[in-house]
Amino acid sequence: MKQRLQGGFALITAIIILVVLAGLGAFASSFIPMQQLGSAADIQGARTLMAARSGLEWGAYQVTQGGPSCAATTSNTLPATAASLQGITVTVTCDSSKAPLYKVTATACNQPSGGACPNTTSPNVSYVERQVEMVVQYP
Structure with a gap:
């Protein structure tokens, strides 16, 4: 018998x-x-932060050039003009209630509600928002 x-x-x-x-x-x-x-x-997020910082610089410039140009609380929406910032909206607010200190706040987002940031409605999962603040003293 053979073994297999x-x-x-x-x-x-x-x-x-x-x-x-x-x-x-x-x-x-x-x-x-x-x-x-x-x-x-x-x-x-990085693009949105850069847009918010540029809005902050714009707001500080508005306060320091030619006298403070912000009322008690004003809000301006800036169009992002740089090609790398397309699709990002920046809203800059200025609070002069404690003059000569002016609080400038810039909020940038990629999905504004009503043309301004922040989006208070229902943003989707790709919503990005950054907010930066600065206190500017005008003489």
Whole structure:
């Protein structure tokens, strides 16, 4: 009687390893879109912060040039004119209730409500808002 050699164990092991590696690859590829969304949100946040800072500088300039030009509380919405700031709206408010100290606040966002920031309605998940403040003393 001839004894049969057992075979096929390596084939089963190879199939299991391939299935496990394919599962790991599919699991890892599900993180790539999330990472891209996170990077896009970081970039949008940085752009929005730069727009808010530029609005703050504009507001400080308005206070210091030719006498303070803000009433008790005024609000101006600035169009973002730089190509890198397209789609971002900046709202600058000035509070002169404690003159000669003027509080300038700039709020920038990418989805304004009623043409101004902040969005008080229902922004979606890609909504980004940054707010910066400065106190300016005019003589």
